[in-house]
Amino acid sequence: DTAVSQTPKYLVTQMGNDKSIKCEQNLGHDTMYWYKQDSKKFLKIMFSYNNKELIINETVPNRFSPKSPDKAHLNLHINSLELGDSAVYFCASSQAGGAEAFFGQGTRLTVV
Amino acid sequence: AQSVTQLGSHVSVSEGALVLLRCNYSSSVPPYLFWYVQYPNQGLQLLLKYTTGATLVKGINGFEAEFKKSETSFHLTKPSAHMSDAAEYFCAVSEGGSNYQLIWGAGTKLIIKP
Numbered sequence: 001d002t003a004v005s006q007t008p009k010y011l012v013t014q015m016g017n018d019k020s021i022k023c024e025q026n027l028g029h030d031t032m033y034w035y036k037q038d039s040k041k042f043l044k045i046m047f048s049y050n051n052k053e054l055i056i057n058e059t060v061p062n063r064f065s066p067k068s069p070d071k072a073h074l075n076l077h078i079n080s081l082e083l084g085d086s087a088v089y090f091c092a093s094s095q096a097g098g099a100e101a102f103f104g105q106g107t108r109l110t111v112v
Numbered sequence: 113a114q115s116v117t118q119l120g121s122h123v124s125v126s127e128g129a130l131v132l133l134r135c136n137y138s139s140s141v142p143p144y145l146f147w148y149v150q151y152p153n154q155g156l157q158l159l160l161k162y163t164t165g166a167t168l169v170k171g172i173n174g175f176e177a178e179f180k181k182s183e184t185s186f187h188l189t190k191p192s193a194h195m196s197d198a199a200e201y202f203c204a205v206s207e208g209g210s211n212y213q214l215i216w217g218a219g220t221k222l223i224i225k226p
Contacts, residue, residue, distance in 0.1 A: 004155075041150075041200050043216045056213055090155060099206075100146055101214060103155035 003027050006091045006104035013081055014112055021076045021107045023091030031055070032074040033101060034066060035090040043090075049074055081111045114139050116205050118217035126225045131175075131190040133220050135203035138184060143205045145186040146214065147177055150200040159201075162186065173197070198224045 006023040013019050025032060033056075034046040047066045048056035054066070063079040074091060088108050092101040119134040137143060147159040160171025167179040177188045186203060203217040 041219045041221075043202065043219075045213060048213065092156075099144070100158050100161050101156075103148075103157070105155045106153075 004091055004093055004102050004104040006089075006107055008107060009105060010108050010110075012110045012112065015081055015083060017081050018077070018079045019081060019109070020078070021089055021091075021109075023074050023076070023104060025072055025091075025093040025102070027093055027095075027102060029093035029095050029102070030071060031094045031096070032068065032071070033092040033094075034074065034076050035092060036060075037088040037090060037106070039087070047074075047076075078109075081109075083111050085109060086111045114143070114205055114207065114215045116203050116215050116217040118201075118203050118220050120220055121218065122221045122223060124223040124225060125193045127195055128192050131188070131193045131197065131222065133188040133201050133203075133222065135177075135186045135188065135217060136184055137186065137203070137205045137215075139205055139207060141207050143207060145177075145179060146204040146206075147171065147175070147186070147188050148202045148204065149173075150202065150219075152199070156202065159188070193222075193224050195224050195226065198222055 004025045031050045033048045036044045046060050049068045052068045065077045067075045088106045090106050091104040094101045115138045117136045145162040148156040149159050150156045160169045162169045162179045170176045175190045200219050202219050204214040206214045
């Protein structure tokens, strides 16, 4: 039973399209995150939600919009995709602020 | 402000040799410290963590790390490398409490030579 699951695992799309990545956690955690990992493996936090409330919103383009319908789900919607958006996106969750995070398997997004 | 420095973007060791991956941090309060491993095409998996108590922390797959406050370090070691240890390793720090953010190092790729 996967703790943090995200779909799809691979996503290939054309520039200008809109796409969504879904994430669900069954750990009962209060906090969920979206990270972007570039080709050099550098991890950058994009958003953090605690009990459905946005806590961290790092400098990312407005084209990226997180949605948290309940505390077990945090989806990422991306409008008008650009070549530079190509990366691996990870969803994660944690029990409390600063505690260890549990990661999903990642979504490899390729924009062509 | 918190920061994490991992010395060496690539570390290469022979199979059976000692593994040492270095992590230094800066934090204004006692930190929580973590090591994660990422195998190819997979998510990150927690190896070990330090929050309070014993400064030598044992993790999975034979890895351990020691918190040295005086050196602001949390280096990861394993006595004998195995081919299956080849992966990317990340050190992270947080201040715990209501801080919702882990601060990440840039990662170190561990290469195991046969």
